[in-house]
Amino acid sequence: MPSPEARADGIAAELSATGFAPRLQHHDDRIEMEMEVPSSVSAESWQELLRLLARADWFGLVSSEKYGRTAWAGVRKNAPATIQAVRGHGHQL
Template sequence: MSASEARAKDLATRLSDLGLTTRVEPHATYTSIEAEVPEALPAESWREVLDVVGEADRFGLLASSLTGRTLWAAVNEAVPATGDVRGPGHQR
C-alpha cells in the first residue's frame, strides 16, 4: 500500500467514524475518497467532516437533486524530493 493510499484510508476511516459511507480508490497520481453525505447531517458534524477533508490535498462537494450530496477528497502521491526528476542530462 502506498503512502497516499494509507493516508486516504485513514481519512476514510475518520469520515466513517462520523457516520458517512466512504469509498477509497487508488489512481496513478492520487488516491480518492468519496462519501455520501446525508441530508440531515448536523452542523456540528459538518465542522468535523471539514476538519478531516481539510487534511487532504484537495476536496469538494458534488450536489444534485438526482444523486444527492457526495463529498470527495484526493491525496496526491508523493513527488520525489531529489533525484533525476527531469531526465538524463537535464540536471543543474
C-alpha cells in the first residue's frame, strides 16, 4: 500500500492532469488538498473529479455565490485504530 504522501501526491497529479489546480497542505495527522472548480465544468470532468476525490479518505464540495465552488479532500497519515474511528459514533439499524 502506498504511503499517505504518495497517495496524496498521486491524487494531486491526476487532478492536475485533468485540468484542476490542487493545493496541498501537510499537517501532523493528515494531508489536505483543495482546488477551485470552475462553473463551466463538463460532465466528464465532474465524473473524473469525483472519481479522484473518492480515492482520498474524505472529500467534499463547498459552493457559494460569493466565493464560487471549492472541492477538498483529505488523506490520513495514520490509519485509525478501529473501524469505529472511521465510521464515527452512531447507531446501526
